[in-house]
Amino acid sequence: MATPSMEDYLERIYKLIDEKGYARVSDIAEGLEVHPSSVTKMIQKLDKDHYLIYEKYRGLMLTPKGKKMGKRLVDRHLLLENFLTVIGVQEDNIYKDVEGIEHHLSWDSITCIETLLEYFRRDPNRMEDLANIRKEIDADS
Amino acid sequence: MATPSMEDYLERIYKLIDEKGYARVSDIAEGLEVHPSSVTKMIQKLDKDHYLIYEKYRGLMLTPKGKKMGKRLVDRHLLLENFLTVIGVQEDNIYKDVEGIEHHLSWDSITCIETLLEYFRRDPNRMEDLANIRKEIDADS
DNA sequence: TGCTAGGTGTAGCCATTGCTTTATTTCCCC
């Protein structure tokens, strides 16, 4: 299984390839705010675990396994952002919270949160009702 | 701010005092599955940060700050367990997931999850509706 | 009262995870 940091790298790499068609060491480093040498090291680890194929100085390609995992990670991240947004968490807390929890939830939990979002999506009144309870509670305190 | 591990200890200590009136090193160690010496070290750290007052060989007392924090941590843990239960996560995944995420959510998020639970509590039909969507989705796949 | 066992405390060490720094290598383009 991938460590939290490995997941962060993989997520970033997947996104870069998705957006620009390739992922360079320096872009990855910039996105994650680490030094390029850290990226190289992690890429080697990801290669060893067969998430990608790495050729020194040449670049990298995600394996099917890496693509699949990358997509899952990106989707998971978006899902959690949506979830926190829907339940009313302040914008400025969302990013950090998602960063914190995304690596620690089972796929079972992720699926359930997905279903919960679907629940709110199907009938906007539900979000309305939730917002009203929030207001009511706020008013109390 | 407390580190994740400090929170785990504080949570355990609060619970022990709540249940038995006192918290011994060996009980804390057993609960967290660590060696007693690790407990002593952490207790000293918690003392230094004024979560508790510690007298060697004599025992410890939570300060008001420690009590308040301990209660919050215990409540938070229960809240998250409830949350995962309500949205349909399997029993066996809940404990580990809560362990993983509890230290990484802002109090803003916690409050919002609390409100969400209140939402489901107020009208059992809502949980029912959610469960139906879950079934529907399960059936699809 | 004094001894001993079990609970506690101390010191030093180790493992993990990642990151940085520094020095070197490679590639690409002029």
Added chain:
DNA sequence: GGGGAAATAAAGCAATGGCTACACCTAGCA
């Protein structure tokens, strides 16, 4: 072919927490 930007390698550091080994208290029993 040479220069500069990008990438890599090697070594080391820092935070967090856990463990082992050994020393130390203290309560309870003889």
